[in-house]
Amino acid sequence: MKAAVIVFPGSNREGDVIRALRDAGHAPVKVWHADHELPSGTDLVVLPGGFSYGDYLRCGAIAGRAAIMDAVRAHAGRGGLVLGICNGFQILVESGLLPGILMRNAQLRFVCKMQHLKVERTDTAFTRAYAPGQVIEVAIAHGEGNYEADEETIRRLEGEGRVAFRYCDAEGRVGGDANPNGSTNAIAGIYSERFNVLGMMPHPENLIEDLVGGTDGRGLFESLRAA
């Protein structure tokens, strides 16, 4: 799959996601935030993790209005695939491609650790390589990953099956200490209405080999290969 990885000033996990994409057989290229066009033939746009523009304003707020984002919105509007990880998820909500907001973690501290996730559905372009109900372990590393939205939005997301991943414990139990940041309904990632845009706080791109923590993140990139 031809992937365009958008680099904003302050992006810092673009190399990690490029490695994961290459590893799964994709062809990623970097695209500069000030560009106005995506490379022709782009199948997948990736907004990587980082601290775009330092995140001194609301996380992702400035990046959400960067020049390239018009092209990303158009790509999504055509049904093109968009994946936003961590800061990328924050940029997706700030750019209007996904609903809700990422607030500061409930404990008010940055948290980096291994975290279990429940894969909510396995019939999307991003998750088809996972088994139904599978619990995966990936990394989280964020200070503002506490997903919040108004009640109506949460009801819609849940009703339409648009929750992609939920924080859980090793046995798949949701709630309590298994929620690392206070997100509503333990939401770790959500889809757009057409399931072509995925925003998620955890970092599957850092879990692609046994030597470095495990391989539970590979499924996401392998799913995209089949898409």
Place this chain on the structure above:
Amino acid sequence: MIPNVVAITPELVAEHGLKPDEYQRILDLIGREPTLTELGIFSAMWNEHCSYKSSRLHLKTLPTSAPWVIQGPGENAGVIDIGDGMACIFKMESHNHPSFIEPYQGATTGVGGILRDVFTMGARPIAALNALRFGAPEHPKTRRLVAGVVAGIGGYGNSFGVPTVGGQTGFHTRYDGNILVNAMAVGIAKTDEIFYAKATGVGNPIVYLGSKTGRDGIHGASMASAAFDDKSDEKRPTVQVGDPFAEKLLLEACLELMQTGSVIAIQDMGAAGLTCSAVEMGAKGDLGVELHLENVPCREEGMSAYEMMLSESQERMLMVLDPAKEAQAEAIFRKWGLDFAVIGFTTDTLRFVVKHNGEVMADLPIKELGDEAPLYDRPHIAGAFLPNIPAESVTPPMSTADALVRLIGSPDMCSKRWIWEQYDHLILGNTVQKPGGDAAIVRVLDGPKGLAMTCDVTPRYCEADPFEGGKQAVAEAWRNITAVGGLPLAITDNLNFGNPERPDVMGQFVGCIRGIGEACRALSFPVVSGNVSLYNETNGVGILPTPAIGGVGLLDDVSVHATIAFKAAGESVVLVGDTTGHVGQSAWLRDVCGREEGAPPPVDLATEKRNGDFVRGLITSGRVNTVHDLSDGGLAVGLAEMALAGRIGATVAPPTGAPVAHGFWFGEDQARYLLATPSGEAERILAEAKAAGVPAVVIGTTGGDALTLGAETPISLQTLRTAHENWLPDYMAGRAA
């Protein structure tokens, strides 16, 4: 604006941290009264932090070379060859004084400064570590300082995008008024693409890069060269503010610029900012420098030459560029949205000339600014000799099991998860050993090589016997790297001490340096970079002598390494090294018996090397992958850490001839390791150890969900885990201590 020519009164000289005889030295050197800007430049160049005037004499005795050392001390960072045309560039530096006054910003700028030192030389940072010392947990400031420093380190490193993979955190009342924040950065570069500070060529442009200059941090280095009193909080305005976003842009722009071949020399603006960087580049190249300050990008209007020369605004660089490639260089910086300004040029006059709007504000001999800085051979006296404390002479106040639970949950030895979970330790996807092991392991690019890295020192040993303590700090760093399978290559040292004008403190410094030097020589572990932080004293009370050692080692195949976690039940637990039961200065004696007494454990460097080389051979040959070196808390704490990490218990008993129980379980004899391996392999290892002259004995077997120490009641792993994991989060939440 402050006038440049003012009457230089004794008060003004004192305010600049210069002693009367030092001022006389200035008068003798330039043959006239200095301008205010010149006085400021001298104060910046001649303070302790920049001139090493109390420490230079002794630092010279440290070994700094080895076949694999490409660059030793004196540049922005040390450089070692790691093979395949790659170099590892690393350094550790303190930000103690500012972090006490303003913990978040003090820590962030400490991290920013050390990252800059590394990427200034052309390296991309691949890991950060830190060594932190705080006051007693019950001191009213400690909790706030811990929270601020940790948030600051994370706030900078996480945004910049470097994994913070390891470190050390301790508490002691002697740090109540002077915390220590030592940050270490490790980067990699190609050996033929390393950049230095030495300027070459006359008439080449001197270019200012990065963030704008403000009034922050003026005299920061001078503050770091003075002791504290009750009014230290009032020094808050001298602390700089960090901007990791600007630094990230500066990194990317600098590395991109270096690829163009346009950089002749580069120096980051750290302590003493523009003054120090410009003087060093010129002096190293035997050139003069002329600066035109009206071209310096300023954040505020109306800044004087004095302020610009002394500002310590962060995220700034100075370069000497190839004039033919100036336009190309500027385009790269504009693309990243950073300031780029030609602010001067190199000359053949050997003068440091500073002009502002055409007016000469300073005109000084450039070499003498550095070379003629005061050099002191300060009086030093050795401390009292402390006698050895035989283990038999101490009556244990509680059972071995209770003592272990107390130690594993003590402020120094409890899990530091609360801290390192606030650091992104996984970014870049190369962290093979996360925090919590003996040393961190980071893969180099796509492998197969890896680097092992650690920060270590045992201040109570250094206080009791500076020479043995200095040796031990190096030996423990060496052992940490060995215990994961790395070949230790070189160290960076961060020498934190009290007031050098006190002969007893200077005695600690001199003793520690001697010990460090001896250990470095014996272990082929040279010093390639470092930093000295003196005057860590408040109201006359100095810190414990704390020479933090940052070590780096190489793994040829990063997939072949050891971790501390027990891997399977039914394996033999092998103790390597001699156990005499040395309880003097042990954590047990301090935290269980309430006594900080006695001589610290002696370090036999030949034994250290023999035992370590033996263990490393077992790891690199793929025969053993469960190893832990023994240090604070001795054997019992080591076992508990291995059991907790692996979620597998063990049953262990003293072998025949073992010392008295508390000496066996909690003694801190050096040069020791614990291994776990299938029993057949253990027998072979014992035979080989005997042949190699390495003491080794099987002391137990892994298995179960408890730790059984001799005849003691088994301690459940759950009890140990609760004690180990809960102290720090409870403390930070105000639920303990």
